[in-house]
Amino acid sequence: MSESTVTLDRRTFCACALTATAVACGGGGGGSASAPGPTPIPTGPKTTTDTKAGLLATASGTIRDYRDLGAFWLIRDPGGIFAMTAICTHQGCTIGQGGPAFACPCHGSQYDLVGAVTQGPAATGLAHFAVSESTPGGALVVNTAQPVPAGTRMT
Numbered sequence: 001m002s003e004s005t006v007t008l009d010r011r012t013f014c015a016c017a018l019t020a021t022a023v024a025c026g027g028g029g030g031g032s033a034s035a036p037g038p039t040p041i042p043t044g045p046k047t048t049t050d051t052k053a054g055l056l057a058t059a060s061g062t063i064r065d066y067r068d069l070g071a072f073w074l075i076r077d078p079g080g081i082f083a084m085t086a087i088c089t090h091q092g093c094t095i096g097q098g099g100p101a102f103a104c105p106c107h108g109s110q111y112d113l114v115g116a117v118t119q120g121p122a123a124t125g126l127a128h129f130a131v132s133e134s135t136p137g138g139a140l141v142v143n144t145a146q147p148v149p150a151g152t153r154m155t
């Protein structure tokens, strides 16, 4: 599922929400001091299956799901291509698509396409990461250890 555009229906979203709650939030609702925290996700360069030309040829609003590869989304908007974390800034659950663009199954935070908070309890937006090409014209590489300003785009 790492390279396809994901559209979750209500049933799938709910199943994901239950899974994310149980796994990412330790099944304790995410607020308990005794509940295990989210599983750490190794950061660093992650090679996707998308190319710059291919993703730029898609419609604005296209979202590629790389949560399995490195907990991020690769997104096409009117400005170009950017990568953004899929980890909620509230308490670290993995967000899914929903709400204006993204929604957290744990406590209901919502984010728009560029990761700005549209509904709390999250107070800060989603981090963006550096995107480069593995070779000229090659696969896109997202470095989840290298944050960039939210306005950064590959064009």
Ligand code: FES
Binding pocket: 030, 088, 089, 090, 091, 092, 093, 104, 105, 106, 107, 108, 109, 120, 121, 122
């Ligand atoms: S972890 Fe609480 S809203 Fe996402």
